[in-house]
Amino acid sequence: MATHDIAVLTTGDELLSGELTDTNTGTIAEILSRHGYQLRCSLCVPDQEKEISAALSYLVGHVQFIIVTGGLGSTGDDLTARAAARALGQPLVINEEALEMIRRWFAARQRVMEPNNERQALLPQWSQPLANPYGTAPGFRLKHQNCELFFLPGVPSEMKAMFEQSVLPVLRRKIPEVSPLQQRNFKIFGLPEPRVDSMIPYSRLPQGVNVAFALDYPLVVLKLKAYGDTASELLDQAEAVIVKELGEHIMARDGEAPEANVGRLLIHSGLTLSLAESCTGGLIASLLTSQPGASAFLERAAVTYADSAKQNWLQVPAMLIQQHGAVSEACARAMATGLRRATGTDLALAITGVAGPDGGSEEKPVGTVYIALAGPDGVHVKRYNFSGERKKIQRMSAFMALEWIRRFTLRYLDS
Amino acid sequence: MATHDIAVLTTGDELLSGELTDTNTGTIAEILSRHGYQLRCSLCVPDQEKEISAALSYLVGHVQFIIVTGGLGSTGDDLTARAAARALGQPLVINEEALEMIRRWFAARQRVMEPNNERQALLPQWSQPLANPYGTAPGFRLKHQNCELFFLPGVPSEMKAMFEQSVLPVLRRKIPEVSPLQQRNFKIFGLPEPRVDSMIPYSRLPQGVNVAFALDYPLVVLKLKAYGDTASELLDQAEAVIVKELGEHIMARDGEAPEANVGRLLIHSGLTLSLAESCTGGLIASLLTSQPGASAFLERAAVTYADSAKQNWLQVPAMLIQQHGAVSEACARAMATGLRRATGTDLALAITGVAGPDGGSEEKPVGTVYIALAGPDGVHVKRYNFSGERKKIQRMSAFMALEWIRRFTLRYLDS
DSSP states (O other): OOOOSEEEEEEOHHHHTTSSOOOHHHHHHHHHHHTTOOOSEEEEEOSOHHHHHHHHHHHHTTOSEEEEESOOSSSTTOOHHHHHHHHHTOOEEEOHHHHHHHHHHHHHTTOOOOHHHHGGGEEETTOEEEOOTTSSOOEEEEEETTEEEEEEOSSHHHHHHHIIIIIHHHHHHHSOOOOOOEEEEEEEESSOHHHHHHHSOGGGSOTTOEEEEEEETTEEEEEEEEOSTTHHHHHHHHHHHHHHHHGGGEEEETTOOHHHHHHHHHHHHTOOEEEEESTTTTHHHHHHHTSTTGGGTEEEEEEOOSHHHHHHHHOOOHHHHHHHOSSSHHHHHHHHHHHHHHHOOSEEEEEEEOOSSSOOOSSSOTTEEEEEEEETTEEEEEEEEOOSSHHHHHHHHHHHHHHHHHHHHHHHHHO | OOOOSEEEEEEOHHHHTTSSOOOHHHHHHHHHHHTTOOOSEEEEEOSOHHHHHHHHHHHHTTOSEEEEESOOSSSTTOOHHHHHHHHHTOOEEEOHHHHHHHHHHHHHTTOOOOHHHHGGGEEETTOEEEOOTTSSOOEEEEEETTEEEEEEOSSHHHHHHHIIIIIHHHHHHHSOOOOOOEEEEEEEESSOHHHHHHHSOGGGSOTTOEEEEEEETTEEEEEEEEOSTTHHHHHHHHHHHHHHHHGGGEEEETTOOHHHHHHHHHHHHTOOEEEEESTTTTHHHHHHHTSTTGGGTEEEEEEEOSHHHHHHHHOOOHHHHHHHOSSSHHHHHHHHHHHHHHHOOSEEEEEEEOOSSSOOOSSSOTTEEEEEEEETTEEEEEEEEOOSSHHHHHHHHHHHHHHHHHHHHHHHHHO
C-alpha cells in the first residue's frame, strides 16, 4: 500500500501520560483514507517547546505536508506557535488578521475578550491564519522550504471542522487524485492466524490485492485490500478464492458482528432458540440480544448457576448432578434436553463449564467446558479445554456456542 | 512534569488508516506514569520496512530507551525485525534461543508448529530474545550506541505482559527513581460531568491536588492526582472532601469495576440474588458473572423475551400481560415477585423495557424501562426514560439495575 507524504503531529502531556487517548490522528487518518491517502507517520510529543520544535524539524525533512494539532489555546502550556517559530526560524509577531478573527468571535457571542486570548494571535511571521468556526483559537498555515504545515487546535470537534474546511481541499489539490482504498474483511473463528495464513493460496490471488491480519479475540480478521479503478473486480476475484478455501470458518464479514450474523441467519431460517448458560453467565444471550430483532428467534435464556436452578427450570435430575457433577457431559445433555422440553423451541443450547479462577480439579481443570445442542434430530454434546483467564474462557465459550448455532442453521437452510 | 528519555514506536497500517486506534502507547504511558516516568515522544509508522527503519534511525539519535510494538507476527506484513536489522546495521539471523522458545510454546500446547512460525526467530544478530507468555512471537532487546531498544508484539495483552515482565524492570533500574504520580479514581453514576464538576468544592481541596475527568459511559470518572512525598496525605485529604460531597454517587473506586464492587458487597452481606431480564437480554447477569465468585450470591437469572417465558418461569399471569403489556409497571412488579417466589433468593430484580430500535409507541417510546426489586420488605418499581441507541439503552439500564442492588445492599449492611 502506498503511503503519502503526510504526517500528523499531536501535542499534549496527557496523551503521553496515558490519561487521554489521542483520537485526532485517527480522525484525520480516517478522512484521508476515504480519499485514498494514507499517512506516512504520526508523532506525539508533550507540551514542551523544545520537543515540539525537535519534532517539527524532523518532519520538515521527512514529509511534504504536516498537520499539527494542539497547543493553540490561551493558557501557559500552549506553546505550539512559539515552537514553530523556533523550528522554522521565523519571529513571533501579532498577526492582525488572526487578532481580528478572535475579536469577531467574542463580539458575535457578546462575550468579553480576556487579555490571554490576544496571545492566540501571536504567530510565526509568515503565517496565514485559518478560521475556527467553533472556538477562539485560529489555526494557521505556513510554508517552509518544500513543506506545507497546518496548525489546528487539539479540541476534536474544532480540529475536525477545520481540517475538512481548510486542510483537506489543499491536500486534494496538491496530491494527485488517487482511487480510494477498498477493503473486504473476513472474521474467522477457530483457526489461529498462522494457520489461516498457511491456508491462503497467495499465488492464486490477483496482483494488486494485499492481505493483512488483525486479531479481535477470539476472531482472526483477514483483510483484503486493493486500490485503483479495478479494485472492485480484483477483490471479487480474491474473495472467491478466500471463500473457497476458508468458507465454513468465516463467521462474519466486513462490518457485521458474528452475533449479528447468527441472529440474521436464525431469523432467515425461522428457527427458534432457547439458551441455558452456566459458565458464560448470560454472555451468549447478551451478545445475541445486543442486536435489534433478537426477539424474533430468542424465546428465553436461563443462567442456571445454582443446582436448584438446573433442577427447577431445566428439569435436570438432582441424582444426575450428584453422580456426574454440574460440569459434565451428562449434565450438559440433560440441560439442553430439559430446556427444549420446557420451551418448545427448535433449538436449545446448554453450556456448563469451569470459567475459573476457582473450581477446577485435576479431572476437570479451569477451562473445561461442555456445550450441548438439542434440536429436531437429537442432542449433540462436546467437551472443550479452553485456556486463559476467566473473561477469555467465557468469551471463547460464547463464540463457540454461537458457532454451533451458526453451523446448524446453515446446514438447516441448505437442506 | 518532566519527561524521560523514553519513546514508543508503534507499527501498523491499520493505525494510520483510521481502522484501529492504537492502545499500546496509552497502556505503556499509563504504566510508566505510575512509576513517575513520562514518555518523551511516541511515533507511529505503517508496516513498511523503510518507514520503520527511518523512524528507528531518528529515535536512536533522540532518546535513550525505545519501545517498539507490532510487526513480530508470522505473516508477510510483519517486518519489524528486518527494519531493525537495517536501521542498526546488523545482519538478520535465526536466533536459536528464540527458536527454542517458539518450539516450546507449541510443544506445551501439543500444537503443530507451522513453517511460518520459524520466521519469528529471524532477529538482528545481537538480539536478546524476550519470552512471550501468551503468544508465539518472542520479543527482543538490542543495544545500539547509547540506546536500548525493546521490541514487543502488537497484540495488546501480549505487549502488556511482556512490557511489565521484561521492560519495566530495566527502566526502573536504569532511570533514577522519581516520586511517582499518585491517583485516586471515583466512578460516578447518575450525574453528568458538568454537574459533578459544580459539586466539587475546589477551594477546600489541598494545593497540589489536580482534578481531571474522563467518561466511561455511563460513568463519569473523577480523577485526583498528586506528585511528591506528600502525595498520599494530600490525596487522603482531597478524598475525604470528595467522598463527603459525592458519597452515594460513587459506584466504584480506582481499578474496580462497578459490577465487581456490587458482587463484593453482595458476598459481604450474605444476600442472594436472582435476575429476570427482558430488555437487557442477559447483560446484567453477564456483567456480574464476569467477576470471579459470582456463584456465591447469584442463584440464577432468566432472560424472558417471550411472554410464555414470563408466564412459565416467573409466574406472571397471562391476563396481566394482556391488560398492561409486557413493558409495564405491573409486569415488572409481577416478574420480580414471581421470580422471588420461584427462587427463594433474598433479592429478585426484574427489568423490562423497550431497547429499540423497534417496539416503541407514543405512550412507551424507545428507552422506556421499568426496574423492579423484590426483597424482604416488599417490591419497589420505577419507570425510566433512557435515550440513545439500543446498546446505550441496554448499558444504562444494566448499570441502573446494578445501582439499585448496590444501594439496597449498602443500606442492608448499615442497618
